[in-house]
Amino acid sequence: MYTASCSSVTWIVIKEGKGAKRGEADKAYDDMTSFEFVLVLHIMIDFGITNDLCQALQRKSQDILNAMHLVSNTKILIQKLRDDGWENLLQQVLLFCNNHEIEVPNMEDHYIYGRGRYRQPKDRVTNLHYFRFDVFNAAIDSQLHELDFRFNDExxxxxxxxxxxxxxxxxxxxxxxxxxxxxxxxxxxxxxxxxxxxxxxxxxxxxxxxxxxxxxxxxxxxxxxxxxxxxxxxxxxxxxxxxxxxxxLTLSVSIKNRRACFFSHEIDKDRTVIAWRMII
Known part of the structure; x- marks a missing residue:
């Protein structure tokens, strides 16, 4: 799927040849073939552990107690991913980049936003610090915060x-x-x-x-x-x-209500944004 998507963007560049559309396609291709983009894709794959919860909460037959257990267990798995999942994730991303000839930044170098002439330094933090704490941990913390907010003790x-x-x-x-x-x-x-x-x-x-x-x-x-x-x-x-x-039955989190969980990922010249939302 990844290779096909990159090929499609390349085809657009060749077909259009010039103008704004080529510029947009060039930018999209640069983003898709960056280490940061690949990392985010793999994070989203790991966040598949929330899928069972999302599917269960959409079933009208789901009873309240089972939903509570699913929420609790999902939070445990997400926390475990945060505590122990980084090294395994990084190895998977490095292997993927190697197989697709994607440049891997030196993790000890300072992180730089963007590529080409749009490159900008970021607060003198290393690539390793940025990818692990500002991207990986931040995405997980966002999910845990949302679950805690929707399903607090009360x-x-x-x-x-x-x-x-x-x-x-x-x-x-x-x-x-x-x-x-x-x-x-x-x-x-x-x-x-x-x-x-x-x-x-x-x-x-x-x-x-x-x-x-x-x-x-x-x-x-x-x-x-x-x-x-x-x-x-x-x-x-x-x-x-x-x-x-x-x-x-009028509870805003009634099991009868439908829910959907999704990720939105956006890359711009300023920063990578990973957002997770649960829609009630």
Whole structure:
């Protein structure tokens, strides 16, 4: 794929021959055949460890607890990549550059931005320091920061408590105390003090009825539970539980929402930018 892309750019240079398009193609070819570009490509390949998390969060059937475990394990793998992955990555990049006749800079020399007449020194740091800390570590830290921001301790607790409403496996995770804590801590303004007391009674009755109900096995998610409450009009009887279920389904990080993770890489005359974003 890399060789084909370089060949395509070269073909554009030959075909156009002159003018602005040739200049743009020349610049693109220079960027694509630079050590820095190859390094970024390999970093993106290593970041494939986030792919399973991204795919899982896009599945509507994904339950909350499994999503939490995936987030936690992905953060562990990313941190391990940061701590132990640099040497292996560098060897892969050097081998790739050797196979494709790409110039490899001396790692002990000072890093220089750009190529040709656009070359500029950067703060007197070595190539090794720049590539490892300003590119590799910075990209990983960006991902870890984003995951910590999206799934901080408070959000993890909210998701954990919400999982008590998950009807999978006949409400295996159903815990009255956790559901009551969910209401008290995260939805205090949505229930009066009297309603909070009534909620406990509703939860006890609701759980007993659910254990005897023949339609339980077809409920696979909190959204299924919400739909079932509406279709059977049980939501009118268990109106406090129905209200809570609807509140949980409005979570900005609800597993029902679709997510996509992607990298954007841009090379310009000033610096290399590697950005990672998770779209909710």
């Amino acid at each position: 959000m993890i607790e909210l998701l954990y408590l919400s999982s008590s409403l998950d009807p999978k496996r006949k409400f295996q995770n159903f815990k009255v105390d956790d559901i009551y804590k969910l209401v008290s801590k995260f939805y205090p303004a949505d229930f009066t003090e009297q309603e909070k007391l009534n909620l406990k009674s509703q939860l006890d009755l609701f759980f007993l009825e659910m254990m005897e109900h023949p339609q339980l096995d077809r409920l696979k998610s909190i959204s299924d539970l919400c739909r079932w409450l509406a279709e059977t009009e049980k939501g009118e009887i268990y109106y406090l539980i129905d209200r809570l279920v609807r509140l949980v």
